[in-house]
Amino acid sequence: MKFVEVNGIKLSQLMIGTGDIKKWGSTEMLDQFVAAGGTAIDTAHQYREAEKIVGQWLRETGNRDRVVILTKGAHHDDGSPGARVTSEAIRKDLSESLERLGTDRIDLYALHRDDPSVPVGPVIEELNRHLEAGTVRAIGASNWTYLRIKEANEYAASHGLKGFMFNSVNLSLAKANEPRWEGCVSADEATSDWHKANQLPLLSWSAQAGGFFAGLFSPEDRSNAEMVRVYYNEDNWERYRRAVKLAEMKGVSSNQIALAFVLNRPFPTGAIIGPRSQSELNDSLQAMNIELTGEQLEWLNLEREELA
Template sequence: MQQRPLGPFTVSAIGLGCMNLSHAYGQPPSPEAGRELLARALDLGCTLFDTAALYGFGANEELVGPVLKPHRSKITLCSKGGMAGVQFPDGVKRVIDGRPEAIRRNCEDSLRRLGTDVIDLYYLHRWDKQVPIEESVGEMSRLVAEGKVRTLGLSEVSAATLRRAHAVHPITALQTEYSLWTRNPEIAVLDACRELGVAFVAFSPVARGFLGTLSDVSGFDAKDIRRSMPRFTPGHYAANRALLAPVQALADARGVTVAQLALAWLLHRGEHIIPIPGTTSVAHLEDNLAAADLALSADEMALLDGAINQRSVQGTRYNSTTQAEIDTEEFSA
């Protein structure tokens, strides 16, 4: 497995986003299947594992922790706080809360569920716009001073917010969606990360299945978050699927999958970029990690750039409610 720097750590060039094993895309796999996939990732040389307090409202950390514990000194463990499940009279609901006391509570809960004394990279999952970023990162820096966290990260923030946070405490990584069909980081964040020496961690690098094997959006589970994403509505999705023809042709010519091309494209975009695809399939995991060794020519990069981009894709990334919660730059209409 190729390696890349992530702050003080050296990690596999492609990591594993663990969310799918407990959260977001409908009925998750059984815990046994989840443990099998995590074990296979370890066997294949994956050393970067990404989870969060939100995923399954703690269930993902409880799944991941015991599997990774025997390998703790050989892997980089990442989790996130500032957005978690909170118990209400009518059930557990997602709440964004960047107050210092909430971040501390989230972190201590994560440490307990993960069965570890320290989290290598701890992200602010979402910037709570009711709380100055300096206050949230200030509390996170105290977690570093206390030895509960080694390094800090941010998720779904703009270059301006990154700079404000970095002035309080060095930020090791910024995590945002980035793929052929989501190019928002190219507006400002990628350059800011490069300038500040911050690693860029790309989540949903195969576009939530669009650049994988997802062909039909009519059968989504009732709890699948893609049901509320405009790009996955039937009309938009049919138009977006049509964009894949030249990409599929290149994949066929190279004897690889579209997902492998998409991951290799990201790796070629910059040495500071680390994709973290998630999957519930061992076969897809093996394909994804193999993409670290796929070399692309300048002509192939240009073909991929031109086929699927912010000008050709139909539908916004999030609906208006979710969009209001994030801080990433957006292309003008």
């Protein structure tokens, strides 16, 4: 297992997502993930029952001190209507997440969505209160643009506070035509350049682009409306063809190449995965061992025409 560090917290580079945990039918996948050396679990207040299931699993297994919990709050579509990126909503969601998870601290706490109309100052001030109280060990942003994170961190620096310590947006080899879900943010080249310059860890959701590189789709098959809307474009199909070619050269799968693309960025990264079986988990674990050169990364991303 390889690791990434956030504010002194060491977590596995692969993180297991629990958004679909109710569909698993059991928590066996969590057991398998931890047995394989995984330490990071991604969940959210907005996932309704997921935090409760994870909390029960933590109690039954005694694994709280073995894992790093990333949870999120202040989602615009979670709870009472109206503004959600507020001090009140953050306090409410965090308190309920702590109770559901049965823990006294959240290792990584992220705001699930942004509201660009909200000034960053009060948000950073509220999050710092929880850092000082010890109920949160690191703060981050999920689905915030890098410009808003930059603004927030500049505010923090000028007021003697701590800024965002990680970012969680979509980063994948396939580039999204439009947000997969309302309010979501995907990392473009400017975002990647900013992370490279600042070395702020990026924990990617949908790192494998919903299975785009798994050989399940084709330009002619337009039966999956969401995949067509988000990922179908000629550049992505060329990226897919190149991933297949490089996979053949390395003796791995194109899906593993896509995950390795995220894990081999020139800045700290993690990838949130959603395996549905032991074989899918093993596939992702093996992808961590794939080393990609700068030239290969550029070629996969269509930044160069030839691969020497």
